[in-house]
Amino acid sequence: MDIKNHNKNILKGYNMLLYFTGSMIMNKPSKECITDFWAEGILKNLPVSSSNPNFIKAASLLRDSCEDSTVCEKKLCDDFTRLFDRDELSLAPPFESYFRIKKYSESENQLFSVTEFYKSYGWESQYLGNLMDDHLGTELLFLTRLIEKYTVFDDEVCLAEMRSEIRRFIKTHLLSWIYEWNNYVQEYSETTCFKGIAALVIACTEDIYALLNRNQF
Numbered sequence: 001m002d003i004k005n006h007n008k009n010i011l012k013g014y015n016m017l018l019y020f021t022g023s024m025i026m027n028k029p030s031k032e033c034i035t036d037f038w039a040e041g042i043l044k045n046l047p048v049s050s051s052n053p054n055f056i057k058a059a060s061l062l063r064d065s066c067e068d069s070t071v072c073e074k075k076l077c078d079d080f081t082r083l084f085d086r087d088e089l090s091l092a093p094p095f096e097s098y099f100r101i102k103k104y105s106e107s108e109n110q111l112f113s114v115t116e117f118y119k120s121y122g123w124e125s126q127y128l129g130n131l132m133d134d135h136l137g138t139e140l141l142f143l144t145r146l147i148e149k150y151t152v153f154d155d156e157v158c159l160a161e162m163r164s165e166i167r168r169f170i171k172t173h174l175l176s177w178i179y180e181w182n183n184y185v186q187e188y189s190e191t192t193c194f195k196g197i198a199a200l201v202i203a204c205t206e207d208i209y210a211l212l213n214r215n216q217f
Helices: 002-026 031-039 053-063 069-084 096-100 106-111 114-120 136-152 156-173 178-188 192-211
Strands: none
Touching (some): 002 031, 002 192, 069 178, 178 192
16 A cells, blocks of 8 residues: 555656646746746756656756746747747647647547547536647646546556556557657757756656556556
């Protein structure tokens, strides 16, 4: 039981990182955000550690980023706009459909509807009407909700089912396209902050997917 509680705490640590990355992709960075995450040193002491090369890369990039908070805010806001917030002109559109449409037909994409996954859990995004359901920030927010559900279960049958569902969501709606999205961010971002955030998205989803393949989780 102690091992399972410890492992659930690890997942809670990853959830904190998902909240951080999701919020940074959904909202233009504010002075408060920079104070909370960079100036206060939170990103220099991440809540989990990992041997995943993407995690190590992300930690290194974030640790060395945003050293001058007075300059950092403007650079981050400009980078956010260029990468994510210019509709069809965005350099790294954070939308699953943008990357799927290049690979699958319309009928195939309908089979992968992330909205249907949300509905199966009775979940509706608080950003509905402002952000599409397949926005990466929305998908990461939903993933945190699934993990929160998982961490309060005690019954092994429920735990096994939720492990399977979380892995299915990650495989179908995240790992299927975020590698290509990350490549865009690494190429076009002008700040190490967003390069690190994109790498952290990859690392967290990879690690959670792998961790939940183990019975002790």
